[in-house]
Amino acid sequence: MTINILLEKAICDTLKALFDFDLATSAVLLQPTRKEFDGSHTFVVFPYTKLSKVSPEETGKIIGEHLLQTVPQVASYNVVKGFLNFVIKDSFWINTLQDIVLDKTFGNHAANGQKVMVEYSSPNTNKPLHLGHLRNNFLGFSVANILQANGYEVIKANLVNDRGVHICKSMLAYQKFGNGETPESSGLKGDHLAGKYYVEFDKALKAQNATLETAGWSAEDIEKKNPMLLEAQDMLLKWEQGDKEVVDLWKKMNAWVYDGFNKTYKTMGVSFDKFYYESDTYLLGKEVVEEGLKSGVFFKKDNGSVWIDLTAEGLDEKLVLRGDGTSVYITQDMGTAELKYKEFGINKSVYVVGNEQDYHFVVLKHIMKKLGRPYADGIYHLSYGMVDLPSGKMKSREGTVVDADDLMQEMITTAGEHTAALGKIDDFTPEQAQQLYTTLGMGALKYFLLKVDPKKRMLFNPQESIEFQGHTGPFIQYTHARICAILRKAASMGHQDFTSLTFNINKLENCEKEVIIALSQFPDKIKEAGDEYAPSVIANYIFELAKDYNRFYNEVSVFNEPDQEVFMFRIAFSGAVASVIKKGMLLLGIDVPEKM
DSSP: OOHHHHHHHHHHHHHHHHHOOOOOGGGOOEEEOOTTSSOSEEEEOGGGHHHHOSOHHHHHHHHHHHHHHHOTTEEEEEEETTEEEEEEOHHHHHHHHHHHHHOTTTTOOOOOSOEEEEEOOOOBTTSOOBHHHHHHHHHHHHHHHHHHHTTOEEEEEEEEBOOSHHHHHHHHHHHHHOTTOOHHHHTOOHHHHHHHHHHHHHHHHHHHHHHHHHTTOOHHHHHHHOHHHHHHHHHHHHHHTTOHHHHHHHHHHHHHHHHHHHHHHHHHTOOOSEEEEHHHHTTTTHHHHHHHHHHTSSEEOTTSOEEEEOGGGTSOEEEEEOTTSOOOHHHHHHHHHHHHHHHHOOSEEEEEEEGGGHHHHHHHHHHHHHTTOTTGGGEEEEEEOOEEOOTTSSOOSSSSSOBHHHHHHHHHHHHHHHHHHTTOOTTOOHHHHHHHHHHHHHHHHHHHHHSSOTTSOEEOOHHHHTOSSSSSHHHHHHHHHHHHHHHHHHHHTTOOOOTTOOOOOOOOOHHHHHHHHHHHTHHHHHHHHHHHTOHHHHHHHHHHHHHHHHHHHHHSOSTTOSOHHHHHHHHHHHHHHHHHHHHHHHHTTOOOOSOO
8 A cells, every 4th residue: 555545534534533534545635745844745734733623733733643554554634724634654664664675666657448549650751751740750759758758558659641732732742843853863862852842842933933923923823823833733643643743743642752751759768559641531521411410419500511600619610521522631630530539449639739739639529529539528739839959059951840750850969078078988899888868869859849848938949958967868867877786886795685575674865765765755756757648747746856865875875885784775776766767767768877
């Protein structure tokens, strides 16, 4: 039984015994004791003064005294105004560490029998991935890991936007200006090559617009009748009709792009279980629209377009099918949601999409609810804010968008320069050093993007993210490597198996107790992160744990400890911290080095 569950039950029993008041354990609110006060758990007694008929301080003393007498694990208590702080006996925390050391799956929750699909990345096949995609991919991959640790069966999905007029723009420009260029002949990754021609289309379009303007065309005619734009639209029509030449070009360029994406995903350290392609799904949803019309959920306007009225939900009317019978995005999403459920029987569907689509997903959820879909309540939009860079910090391939490949390589290079300058790689081979630079650079990037609440817009500072001190990934990675060095030294002295060790000590240093208290919170933090779809919960927890361990490292000797039992305890204690740091960072998709 965890100390939280034990205290919650004991508090309910105490309120019943003292005041004949029944309180559910779920209603007991415990919080961590503030660092400046003695104790580990705090119970706020203000709501119960009406039962005690005395001041908050006296109420705290009455409840605290009863718990001291009835709960063997409570060593003492103190009351600060209306806050009752509990000091738990060292023996309890020693036994807690023993349990953590023995539990190889510590932190993970039992299987809950539920399936969840996490959809993230969703790239367009006309350009390479950019900085925004980095936050998207890291969030999606981490949330998938966290939900899996919470007992869900997780399917990681990627819905690729591989069709549409924007794809045809790259294809048309390649057709006109490509001269048979390939990734091999150009030395460019396939996604960068496609992106190059997307930019070429834009340049050609603007040049043609200028010519038409000089020729006296109106702004409206230029926008709607530019020959380049009409050609792209005609190419999309040919693609939809199955024109062999267009389809072959589409397949060839998309294959280049997928090869490029795969290389980027490998560097990112993310993966997928299922790929959906818009070229397969863009016609889905029309059957759902027909069903909604028959049931009265949708209605048709005079021009033949189909709508849903969501004014009762505080929204407005929403188009679900155009008058000419063509789909809009919500049509496709309705059909894809149906497909996902039929294929996997998922209970939850998490969409990792930027906050500019907040309204869209509110509408989708309301529509599926009105249609009576069993999975509607499980639709969740993991909305995230934009990522900005300090001006001039990073180059951009196209001048407007920060390329993901460029940024990741820059981070790895910066990590190498920073590490070499600190002299931390003197005994590394070149291959080991390069692997370390990659681990540190990608760890710095991922941690900086994940430590912030997803909903917040954020500023990514590359130089700040790579520091070995402060709230950074490398600080945590360095702490893990430091502990691994301690464990290696202990192993060289013959101490390496702690799974059957019994801790024969009876007193802890305060800094040791703080670390064990933090360790014991790991399962709760995983649950909190899963409930809130927030990797930032894990990121900030692991940072605090690393800080607490470094305080222990600076205050208490490990290898100069004369008491052999205490020495063995501190080695096992350090190993438990390293294990939780590694597990926590892996939930974020971040590797931790054993040597630095």
